[in-house]
Amino acid sequence: MSRNPLITVIVPVYNILDYLPRCVHSITAQTYGNLEIILVDDGSTDGTGELCDRLAQEDGRISVYHKENGGSSSARNLALEKAGGEYVGFVDSDDYIDPHMYQRLMEAIGTFQVSAAQIGRDETDEKGNLLPDICVPPKEAAVIDSSDFLKELLLHRGDCSFCTKLIRRELFPKDAFPVGKLNEDFNLLIRMLPQIGRLASLPEQDYHVFYRIGSNSRKAEKSNFSPVFGDCVDNADMVGEIVKRDYPRLGDVAFRFGIFQRLEYLLHIPIAQMRRDNAMYRRIVAYMRKNWARSMRNPILTKKNKVYHTLFAIAPKGIRQLHSVLRR
Numbered sequence: 001m002s003r004n005p006l007i008t009v010i011v012p013v014y015n016i017l018d019y020l021p022r023c024v025h026s027i028t029a030q031t032y033g034n035l036e037i038i039l040v041d042d043g044s045t046d047g048t049g050e051l052c053d054r055l056a057q058e059d060g061r062i063s064v065y066h067k068e069n070g071g072s073s074s075a076r077n078l079a080l081e082k083a084g085g086e087y088v089g090f091v092d093s094d095d096y097i098d099p100h101m102y103q104r105l106m107e108a109i110g111t112f113q114v115s116a117a118q119i120g121r122d123e124t125d126e127k128g129n130l131l132p133d134i135c136v137p138p139k140e141a142a143v144i145d146s147s148d149f150l151k152e153l154l155l156h157r158g159d160c161s162f163c164t165k166l167i168r169r170e171l172f173p174k175d176a177f178p179v180g181k182l183n184e185d186f187n188l189l190i191r192m193l194p195q196i197g198r199l200a201s202l203p204e205q206d207y208h209v210f211y212r213i214g215s216n217s218r219k220a221e222k223s224n225f226s227p228v229f230g231d232c233v234d235n236a237d238m239v240g241e242i243v244k245r246d247y248p249r250l251g252d253v254a255f256r257f258g259i260f261q262r263l264e265y266l267l268h269i270p271i272a273q274m275r276r277d278n279a280m281y282r283r284i285v286a287y288m289r290k291n292w293a294r295s296m297r298n299p300i301l302t303k304k305n306k307v308y309h310t311l312f313a314i315a316p317k318g319i320r321q322l323h324s325v326l327r328r
Helices: 020-028 048-058 072-082 101-112 146-154 184-196 228-246 248-268 279-290 292-297 303-314 316-327
Strands: 007-013 035-042 062-067 087-090 116-125 142-144 165-168 199-211
Touching: 007 020, 007 048, 007 072, 007 101, 020 035, 020 048, 035 048, 035 072, 048 062, 062 072, 087 101, 101 116, 101 165, 101 199, 142 146, 146 184, 146 228, 146 248, 184 228, 228 248, 228 279, 248 279, 248 292, 248 303, 248 316, 279 292, 279 303, 292 303, 303 316
Parallel strands: 007 035, 007 087, 035 062, 116 199
Antiparallel strands: 087 165, 116 165, 142 199
């Protein structure tokens, strides 16, 4: 690694006029100056594309690409094709970062001789209230191998976001982020972990998530059944195959993760969609029934988990109908 390697910071942008300046200025204010900042305007219709061009005029390190709307993954993939940095980071356009974030991440990569590092994050809502931590950062800097990191992810304790990380660009595969899918960070990170190997984790909460109702992953309409639930089940199947191949000691943890993702699906799918002609629903119920005995033997699933599994394996639609009555 060179003493001062170039970092490419990628920001996918879509209809975000009010918050984009704060995001971009938090990147240009980094104490680590050797940055290449790529803004990808993903077909904005509110003038955000023109704002990107104006921001680029303020700082020569900023490049802007305009494309037809295709989602965050397609925007990130385009930026990865254009990236010239030895390392790559990501910032969501409604979030912002501490001025020292990339300095700290780069120093950790050099100190611990790893190919990736991550830092903590906090979250605030639209009223400025600090929300509970989703991922608790370590009390001090630590190095985690890919097996232990994967275990934390599968136990819902790890941070799969690429926005809190700095990673060597050469580790990213072609068409890295799955286009048209949600839970895309988890999908890609799981595929990359065997190549990443060891990862440094820092305690500072330098990445600031702005929890904006209505953003891509934070929809306000609770009645909508997001495709993310199906994508999460698909990702659980994918991680199960990766665990068989690369991390066999995590078999029970991966199985538990797959059960959790299916229970989440069954707890959220509208009752009206629990039909015989819904192939995804039928496949999930069949899996729960086929793997009931294995779930009962799993040492990581709790008694409550196993009760839920049993009930949904026997009568998923009836359990949901009863649940709806009890909530009235």
